[in-house]
Amino acid sequence: MNKGDAVVTRITMADLKRALEEGSGVDEGVDLDRDLGTSAFADLGYDSLAVLETGLRLSRENDVDIDDSIFMDLDTPQQLLDAVNEALERRRQAS
């Protein structure tokens, strides 16, 4: 994040979608716009490393520290979105 940028307080499914696309690609036949909010990562063709890559990418983009182990137990994009937003909320409350 560059100095002067507004501090992000919440990320959206659109941010998560971009992080997935950039870090891990999208399988043929998968429509992230349609399925991201309702599917499990496994159903979208993502393994645990792709989830970890996406979580780490969102952490560093938003300059927030999240323990790697958090990303190991997430089954759905919604859970990942919640985990990142909870960390952002904790940071807001701590500041």
Added chain:
Amino acid sequence: MTANISGIDIISPLGLSREEHWKAVLDGYSGLAPTRSFDSTTYDNPISGEVHTFTPEGLPRRLLPATDRMTQMSLVAAAGAFDDSEIDLGRLDPFDIGVLTASTAGGYAFGQKELQNLWSKGPKYVSTHQSYAWFYAVNTGQISIRHGSQGHSGVIVADDAGGLDAIAFAARRLRRGSKVVLTGAVDSTMCPWGRVAHASTGELSKSEDATTAYLPFDERANGWVNGEGGAHLVLQSTSDGRYGVIRGHGATIGEDRLSQAIRLALGRAELRPQDIDVVFADAAGTRAADQAEAEAIGEIFGRGSIPVTAPKAATGRMGCGTAALDVAMALLAIRDQTIPPTVNVEPDKSLGLNVCTTATRRRITNALVLARGIGGFNSALIVGA
């Protein structure tokens, strides 16, 4: 050995398929040219054998951010080899299908990119996929996943000699119960980091002229050229392998032990030297290594008798992909009864080798392929009709 070769595919600077490559080789084309994918002039080695026309279209897009270029090329060639074999993998027990490839240095360009991220931006910027994308066994793993293989699998790392050792290993697995094994190697270290690593040996050609940069067995020999690509082969235990069979293999360690590897391979194959019709040479392209290989060939076959060829003069050396590609070409030579040429080379007569510089029609039943690797690896593999 009862290892029948039923499928082959090739990817090289001369072509993206077996037949495209083979036609270009027989027509005497060279795939060597000034390096395009990065600026190699600062490393004194401006010529490369690059696969310019490769694109990973057709591979699952999920794999693209997670794989090195050599893995992408390997996946395409592996699918081509399975297709060519016409084996319906779905009808086999997945535990009867294995994947045994060779690798020289893993996914080098991917590793360079992530090391650059590490040192310029920090550890948080290193891709999670680096954990396996650089790794020697990555091609074996990705091929296994894509084709549903769950049988005995592995990777051989023995520098360029590994290309032959992996194929011999695959043949042994068939004797021990595997029904189908995908083997061979597709390799690339085509990036600045790879070039620097090769240049450190002092054996990379500094020539700026693609037609004189890699001249094995020539008085003008001044090193070798780095290329990329290789071949995958499908071996099966049943007898309808239409390309031929693996007859024997020998491997030794020690720079003066190439002839011993040849003897071991002949012994395994139960063949005499006069049963071999052509030698695909390692052709290191340095005077000393060429001399040593010529002496080993002369020791077994006599001076100047057996036809010797090094079609890799047209592609450069692609790590362990080189020897796998030589085995594929040896099988195509048997199929078409034609020895592929060693382009650009004017053989040094003092070496006492009968080097084929043009495509040569000849009766070929058995072909010997030789490969050596840094550290004294020697490997010899015999394929036959």
